[in-house]
Amino acid sequence: MSIGKINSGGLGHPVAWAAGLAWALLAATRWAVVMATQEGGQCAVIWRWPPWWIPVLIGVAMWAVQLLAASWQQGWLVRQGVERPRARRMAGLAWLPSLALLLVPLAEFLPPVFGGSLAPLALSREAWPLAALAVAGAVFIQTRLAAPDLIRKREEQHHPWLAPVVFFLALALFAGVGARLTQESNRVGKFMGGDEPQYLFNAHSLAVDHDLDLAENIFLRESSYYLDPAKVIGGHGGWTKDGKWISKHRPGLPALMAPFYAWGLYLGQGPRKTATVALWLLAAWMVTEVFWLGRLFTKREGPALLGAAGAAVAMPGLIYSNLAFPEIAAAAFAVSAFRLLRSASPGQWGLLLLAGLLTAYLAWFHERFVILALLLGLYCLARGHWRSLKGLAAFYLPCMVSAWLLITYFMWLYGQPFPGQEIHAQGVYLNPRGFWEGLSGIWVDAGEGMLTYGAIWLAAVAGLVWLLRRRPGDGFWCLAMAGAVYVIAGLFADWFGGINPPSRYMVAAVPFMAVGLAAGAHWGPPRFMLFAAVLGALSLAAAAWVMHYPSAVYGHKLVLGQGLQFPLIDNLLPAFIFNYKTPQVNASLARIWMLLAGAALVAMNLGAQRYGPGRSLAGMALTLVLVATAGIAADRIGAGVLTYANPAQRVVLWNRLSDLPPGGGAWRLGAGTVEPKALMNLPLPPSRYQHGGAKSAAESSQALSIAAGVKPQLFVWGQYLALPPGRYRATARLASPYQGPEQAVWLDLSENKGKSVLLGRKLSGAQLQEPVVLEFQLDRWATNLEFRVGTTGLAPLTVQSMSITRLEP
Amino acid sequence: MQLSSFQPLPRRQGIPPWVIWVGVVLLGLILLWPTMQGRELRRMAAQHRVDANWRPDYRLLPLLGLAHQQSVAQGGKLSPGQRDGLWAELEAYKGSYPVFFWLELAWLEARAGDDGRARRALKRAEADNPRLYLAMTKTRLWDPWRERFGLPPR
Numbered sequence: 001m002s003i004g005k006i007n008s009g010g011l012g013h014p015v016a017w018a019a020g021l022a023w024a025l026l027a028a029t030r031w032a033v034v035m036a037t038q039e040g041g042q043c044a045v046i047w048r049w050p051p052w053w054i055p056v057l058i059g060v061a062m063w064a065v066q067l068l069a070a071s072w073q074q075g076w077l078v079r080q081g082v083e084r085p086r087a088r089r090m091a092g093l094a095w096l097p098s099l100a101l102l103l104v105p106l107a108e109f110l111p112p113v114f115g116g117s118l119a120p121l122a123l124s125r126e127a128w129p130l131a132a133l134a135v136a137g138a139v140f141i142q143t144r145l146a147a148p149d150l151i152r153k154r155e156e157q158h159h160p161w162l163a164p165v166v167f168f169l170a171l172a173l174f175a176g177v178g179a180r181l182t183q184e185s186n187r188v189g190k191f192m193g194g195d196e197p198q199y200l201f202n203a204h205s206l207a208v209d210h211d212l213d214l215a216e217n218i219f220l221r222e223s224s225y226y227l228d229p230a231k232v233i234g235g236h237g238g239w240t241k242d243g244k245w246i247s248k249h250r251p252g253l254p255a256l257m258a259p260f261y262a263w264g265l266y267l268g269q270g271p272r273k274t275a276t277v278a279l280w281l282l283a284a285w286m287v288t289e290v291f292w293l294g295r296l297f298t299k300r301e302g303p304a305l306l307g308a309a310g311a312a313v314a315m316p317g318l319i320y321s322n323l324a325f326p327e328i329a330a331a332a333f334a335v336s337a338f339r340l341l342r343s344a345s346p347g348q349w350g351l352l353l354l355a356g357l358l359t360a361y362l363a364w365f366h367e368r369f370v371i372l373a374l375l376l377g378l379y380c381l382a383r384g385h386w387r388s389l390k391g392l393a394a395f396y397l398p399c400m401v402s403a404w405l406l407i408t409y410f411m412w413l414y415g416q417p418f419p420g421q422e423i424h425a426q427g428v429y430l431n432p433r434g435f436w437e438g439l440s441g442i443w444v445d446a447g448e449g450m451l452t453y454g455a456i457w458l459a460a461v462a463g464l465v466w467l468l469r470r471r472p473g474d475g476f477w478c479l480a481m482a483g484a485v486y487v488i489a490g491l492f493a494d495w496f497g498g499i500n501p502p503s504r505y506m507v508a509a510v511p512f513m514a515v516g517l518a519a520g521a522h523w524g525p526p527r528f529m530l531f532a533a534v535l536g537a538l539s540l541a542a543a544a545w546v547m548h549y550p551s552a553v554y555g556h557k558l559v560l561g562q563g564l565q566f567p568l569i570d571n572l573l574p575a576f577i578f579n580y581k582t583p584q585v586n587a588s589l590a591r592i593w594m595l596l597a598g599a600a601l602v603a604m605n606l607g608a609q610r611y612g613p614g615r616s617l618a619g620m621a622l623t624l625v626l627v628a629t630a631g632i633a634a635d636r637i638g639a640g641v642l643t644y645a646n647p648a649q650r651v652v653l654w655n656r657l658s659d660l661p662p663g664g665g666a667w668r669l670g671a672g673t674v675e676p677k678a679l680m681n682l683p684l685p686p687s688r689y690q691h692g693g694a695k696s697a698a699e700s701s702q703a704l705s706i707a708a709g710v711k712p713q714l715f716v717w718g719q720y721l722a723l724p725p726g727r728y729r730a731t732a733r734l735a736s737p738y739q740g741p742e743q744a745v746w747l748d749l750s751e752n753k754g755k756s757v758l759l760g761r762k763l764s765g766a767q768l769q770e771p772v773v774l775e776f777q778l779d780r781w782a783t784n785l786e787f788r789v790g791t792t793g794l795a796p797l798t799v800q801s802m803s804i805t806r807l808e809p
Numbered sequence: 810m811q812l813s814s815f816q817p818l819p820r821r822q823g824i825p826p827w828v829i830w831v832g833v834v835l836l837g838l839i840l841l842w843p844t845m846q847g848r849e850l851r852r853m854a855a856q857h858r859v860d861a862n863w864r865p866d867y868r869l870l871p872l873l874g875l876a877h878q879q880s881v882a883q884g885g886k887l888s889p890g891q892r893d894g895l896w897a898e899l900e901a902y903k904g905s906y907p908v909f910f911w912l913e914l915a916w917l918e919a920r921a922g923d924d925g926r927a928r929r930a931l932k933r934a935e936a937d938n939p940r941l942y943l944a945m946t947k948t949r950l951w952d953p954w955r956e957r958f959g960l961p962p963r
Contacts, residue, residue, distance in 0.1 A: 208842050208851045217949040219913040220874050221906075225854065229867040230905045243949030243963050259840045265850050266843035268857030 008375070009423065013092020015099075019139075020066040022101040026132065028059030029105050031655045034125055035676040036566075038642045042671035045121065045500055048657065049664035070095060073143050080147040090146040096613035097138035100620035104128050106542050107628055110667035113507035118294060119631035122566035122641040131624060134534045138616045141526040145611040146682040156299040157335055159202040166291045166305070170284035170312045174321035177547065178276055181322055184550050194497075194504075196324040198236045199628030200261065202247050202254035203275055207262035212251055213244040225265065226272035238413075246413055248423050252364030256282070279329075283321035286332035287312045290511045293339045293520030296466065297474050306532070307518035311510055313452035314539045315546060320507045326365035326487050327507035333358045333365070334372050335511035338481065339397075341380050342474070356395035357379070360402030367406075367419060371396075371484050372508065380478050403569050426493040437576050438495030442486065442503045442588035443597065446558050446573040450498040450506055451597060453542045453560070455535040460513040460595055462528065462604035463520025469605075470523045478512045485509035496577050501546070501559060505509060525607030527619070531600065565656060569650075572634040588637045596630045624725040637707045650682050651722060653687040654806050658724035680806045682721075684787055686799040689718045697798050716789040716799055723782045727807040730787050738795030746790050749776055753784045765795060852878040869898045873913055885920030892921065908938040912945055919954050931958060 031054060035046045049055065074091035078084055107120035114696055124131075204216050204225065214237060217223070252684030260278040263470040264271030290311045294304030309318050320328045340355035359376045362369040377399060385391045407417045414420065421429045431438050443451045450457050464482065470476025489495050489505030520528045545563055558578075561569040573593065574586035603619070635641055644650055685702035686694075692733045694715040697703035708717050730749055738744055741764050748760030787804060791797045842848055855874030857863075863871065876895060887912055895917070899910055915930035935942040946960045955962070 054944060207856075209845075210847055213949075215945070215950060216877070218945070219909050219916070220851075220877055221870055221909060222851075222874070224867065226868055229864055229870060232906050232909070239947050239963070241963070243947060243952060245948065259844045262843035262846075262850060263840075265857075266846070268854070268861070464908035 012088055013095075014393040016067070016070040016092045016095050019095035019098030020063045020070070022098045024059040024063040024129065024253060025068045025105055026101045027062035028055040029108070031055060031058065031127065031660070033653070033660050034108070034121065034565075035679055036112075036121060036642060037674060037676040037679055039674045039678075042674050043112070043115075043118060043642065044654075044668060044670035044672070044674035044676070045118070046676055047667040047669070048660060048664065050661040051663040052272050052665070054661060054664075066098075068433075076479040077143070077147055081149070082147055087146075090611065091143065093613045094139055094142035094146055094611075096617040097135050097142065097620045099617055100624055101131065101135050103624045103628075104131055106336065107624075109669065115670070117632040117634035117635045119572065119641050120628040121567060123631045126564050126566055126568055130416060130510040130534050130538060133537055134530060134623070137530045137533050138620055139496070140314060141768060142531060142611060142613045142616055145526065145609065146613070148609075157301045158295070159301065162305075163288055163291060163300055166308050166520075167284050170287040170308070171280055173312055173318075174280040174283050175319060178273075178280065178322045180547055181550055182273065193323075193806050194325070195236065197227055197233050198247055198249045199224060199257070199324045199326070200251050200272060200275060202249060202251055203231060203261040204271070205258040206251065206254050206258040207265065207271075211244075212246055214247060215245040218245065226270065248413075248419075250326070250366055252361060252366075253324070253329050255364075256329060257324070264326070272324075275324065279324065279383060280321055282329045282332045283312075283317065286317070286328060286335060286511055289335040289339055290514045290518075292510070293342070293515050295336065296342060296555065297471060297515065298518050298522035299308075300522055303521035306521045307514045307516075310456050310460060310517045310536075310539075311514035311541060314456045314536075316450070316454065316502050316504065316541050317510050317514075317544060318543050319550075320504065323504075325389050325504055325507075327504055328509045330365045330369050331511050332756070333362055334369070334376070334481065334508060337362075337376050338379065338477070338512075341376065341383050341385070344383075344385070344391070345780040346383075347383050347391045349388075349390045349394035352385060352391045353398070356398040359395070360398040363402065363406050368488050371488055372481060375477075375480055375484055376573050382473070382477070402441065424492075424494070426436070428493055430491055431493045431495065433493075434587075435491055436587055436590065437583065438492060439487075439490035440505060440587070440594050441574065441576045442490050442495055443498065443589050444573055444593040445503075446561070446575040446579065447577055448501050449573065450502045450505045452569065452573060453502040453592075454539045456517070456532065456539040456541070457513055458600055459520060459528065459535050459604060460516040462531070462601045463516030463518070463524065464513065465516075465601065465605050466528070467516060467519035471517070475519070478515055482509040482512035485512075520604065524604060525609060527607040528604050530606050531547045534740065539606040558646070561646050563652065565649055567639075567644060567646060567649055568631075568641065569644055570646055571639040571641060572631060574638075585638055589634050591594040592630050592633050592637070596626060599626060644679070647682050647684075647719075647721070650679060651724070653679060654726065655724040657806075660727055682804045682806075684802040684804065686716050686789070686802050689716050691715055691717060694799075696802075699798070700800065703798055703800045704798075708789050708793060710791065710793040711792065712792045714788050714790040716802065719753070719786050719787050720784040721782070721804070723778055723785050723804075725778050725780055727777050728775070729805045729807055730776070730803070730804065732772045732787070732789065732802045733800040734763075734768045734772060734789075735798040735800060736768050736795045737767070738763055740765045742794055743792055744768065744794045747772060747774065748788050749774060750786050750788060751782050751784060754786060754788070758782075758785075768797075815936060824931055842863055848878055858865050867904055869902050869904075869910060873910060876917055877913065880917050885922065887917060887921045892918065892923070892926070896926075906938070906941070908934045908941045909945065911937060912942070916950055921960075924954075927954070931960075940951075956961065 031050050033048045035048065073094070074087050077087035077091050082090065082466060104124045107124045110116070111118055111120055143405060201214060201223055202212065203219060204222050205212060205214050208222070209216060218234060219231075221229060221232065223231065227233065234245070237245050240246055257275040257278045261271045261275040264274035287308050290307035292303045294307035295301055298304060317328070337355045337358040340351045340358070344351035344355065355376070359373050362373045377396070380395050385395060410417055421427065425782065441448060443449050446452060463476060464479050467478060478499045485506060485508045489503060493507065495503060495505065517532065518534065540780060542560055546559055549559055549562060558570050558575070561567060572589070574589040576583070576586050686704045687696050687702050690704045692713055692715050693710050694704045694706050697705040704716070732747055734745060736744055743762045744765045745768065746760060747763065749758040750756060751758060759774060761772065761774060763772060787802055789799055789802070810820065821878065851874055855871035855878070856961055859868075859875070868877050872895060876887060876891060895914055899914055902958065911930050911934035915927045915934060917918035918927035943961060951960055954960070
């Protein structure tokens with residue numbers, strides 16, 4: 001047999017060629033820019049293409065790469081000992097799942113032609129890399145399954161050096177996150193949100209005064225060691241009967257941070273930075289515990305590493321490694337106590353004492369962790385530790401002492417053994433708006449959802465079900481620990497955690513869910529790993545985006561909505577915390593995505609280690625259809641994918657247009673009369689960017705008015721746009737009763753937060769009768785661009801509207 | 810091949826436990842060293858700020874911190890010159906919420922035994938923000954002088 005025959009054999013199967021066509025078509029259509037718009041009830045989609053030879057070249061190149069891969073793939077199967085004719089057939093058929101990729105361009109072209117929802121188009125344009133990754137993974141899996149002898153018996157491994165490596169890698173990662181946050185905070189001002197200053201204030205008091213009375217620290221304004229000295233914080237506290245000002249935040253975390261915080265004071269460095277080292281250590285410890293627990297359950301290190309990676313890299317673990325909240329500490333203490341109880345033999349009092357101490361400390365982070373402590377107490381009994389009185393005492397004695405101290409502490413603070421609900425953010429614990437909001441919002445809310453910011457947690461939950469199936473005891477208790485955290489958070493009125501995406505209250509569940517990743521990787525079918533890869537890629541992208549834009553973490557913003565052209569996150573997902581007025585819409589949107597998540601959970605718990613490319617194709621196609629259907633349903637219920645409220649999304653479109661090589665054609669699909677003018681126009685409502693003495697005008701909620709006689713200064717500024725190269729027109733509509741020749745107003749366009757002015761214009765009263773137009777050209781990206789308005793105070797002024805229009809292309 | 814009927818004695822591998830424990834204790838001591846300085850840490854932190862000329866508009870803060878620590882360490886003794894300096898700084902202070910600093914100064918004066926100046930500082934605090942004055946005089950720090958200065962009961 002000749003070498004040539006060996007190399008070209010895999011290309012003989014028609015499926016390999018058809019798959020190549022699907023990949024080529026997908027690749028060729030990616031560079032085009034889609035402008036979808038609607039006017040009234042009609043919508044149109046305009047495809048703007050690069051010069052024709054670019055898509056053709058990309059398509060042909062992709063096809064060539066695919067054929068090379070197919071050729072190598074068949075050769076590989078032959079090298080594994082599969083007979084040549086069989087190898088050719090199996091290698092060719094392994095490409096079957098690729099045909100699902102044909103659905104992507106179909107979803108983009110068909111709906112506008114037939115007047116259907118444009119959600120599949122928007123999803124395809126933004127999420128096609130995930131479809132490509134899933135299909136590539138499916139082809140890889142089918143190829144591997146075509147040589148079943150290759151599936152080796154999984155060996156139990158134990159490398160003692162691996163745990164320290166995991167710890168130090170995690171520590172380095174969290175230090176990197178810290179460096180990024182520090183870099184960004186120096187640029188945009190101090191980062192400090194929610195209760196963080198309060199925890200640091202307590203750490204300060206413990207470090208300096210060795211007590212919890214904050215009165216002296218308030219008088220001396222010692223919060224200025226990490227906050228603007230102009231700000232005053234009272235420590236969210238109240239007076240005790242003996243005249244001490246005590247915070248309502250528990251001292252558990254401050255006590256852990258205090259030694260690190262003290263080093264900052266000692267060295268004259270920012271104590272917030274040194275206190276963060278304690279958080280890094282706690283987070284790295286939590287990740288190492290996940291590794292240990294995953295290895296304990298699966299007896300393998302690979303899956304355990306996957307679990308540890310999920311805990312470290314996915315949100316919320318990644319960001320909470322640097323936020324001064326007790327969540328990451330509670331996660332570390334709870335999972336460590338759990339692992340010790342799991343590892344210890346009855347009567348092994350040393351380990352049990354350590355588990356008891358960790359459990360006893362939990363409630364000192366926050367009283368809601370009492371539930372986790374109670375569960376750990378039950379777990380201690382369930383593990384059979386009741387057989388030894390010494391072991392039992394070692395675990396329960398610290399817990400009982402801690403409980404007594406805590407009750408004494410609460411009696412001293414509140415005059416009752418457990419704090420009442422009035423100390424919580426909204427004065428109540430249970431959500432008065434209904435439980436569905438929190439229970440679903442925690443997963444799928446646009447601003448605070450775990451799955452929105454870390455889709456990998458869906459695979460983790462599916463993995464916990466695998467753990468339950470294969471190790472019922474371990475699975476049950478891990479689910480109980482994670483479930484308790486979830487239910488406690490989900491029922492709470494402030495389920496979103498007050499600040500920071502995703503929901504901060506779920507951080508304590510992270511280690512117990514991450515163990516599910518290890519379990520799923522060990523016991524789940526190849527499909528599980530495919531889901532894990534795709535969801536992991538999505539999680540990494542979300543984490544990277546948050547790290548790119550960390551200032552948004554300190555505020556309720558749709559961080560992930562900033563990077564997409566279509567408002568998928570903004571409009572297809574529920575956004576409970578932004579839109580209390582339409583709870584029914586949010587509830588329905590949440591139902592859709594929770595159902596889809598449920599379907600994915602079922603899919604990850606089915607499947608076998610058998611070669612079946614037909615089944616794989618069906619599964620892949622079904623997945624795409626299900627996602628598209630969910631998108632269509634959400635598009636109909638919510639604001640829809642064509643309702644642009646976020647300026648960032650228009651800027652993304654303009655950026656894509658800037659990147660498009662000129663000279664290509666344009667296709668129009670849908671209504672012939674609809675033009676995408678709105679997409680080229682970016683309204684900048686003056687009232688949103690008003691400063692100084694400007695007030696909202698009576699005539700419109702977006703307009704603002706400035707009285708006569710004010711000191712000459714800027715009154716409208718702060719849009720801080722990032723605009724791609726191109727030609728633009730800035731338009732402002734102004735009005736004033738003064739029509740004389742004196743200068744009344746000036747307008748300008750500036751970059752870099754006003755450091756450089758691109759162009760400006762001085763206007764007399766007479767020039768205010770017509771819209772003021774400033775045209776400008778950007779030859780490179782402009783950052784922090786502002787369209788500013790100032791008045792001399794000569795006459796009253798009304799700023800009716802402002803906008804920036806992108807001129808072609 | 811077994812050459813002896815004796816079983817080999819088990820030998821511990823790795824670092825002896827006492828070395829680990831000594832290491833842990835040493836690391837713990839190093840970690841806790843600044844915390845063990847207690848209120849002296851307040852002086853160190855304030856001195857760092859004074860040395861670095863930190864925020865001239867808020868230089869009163871480290872000066873008060875230093876005075877507070879000295880007052881505690883010396884049983885209330887503060888030189889009249891130092892107290893005069895604090896008065897001058899506070900008179901010139903243009904930042905937010907001076908009420909807290911007037912209360913602190915009053916406390917320092919009371920500890921130094923100068924009731925007259927303490928009363929004057931309290932009046933300035935009350936004039937600046939009566940609500941916070943009432944709220945913050947509930948602290949146990951004022952217990953020794955509560956009746957003497959006619960402060961509201963806790």
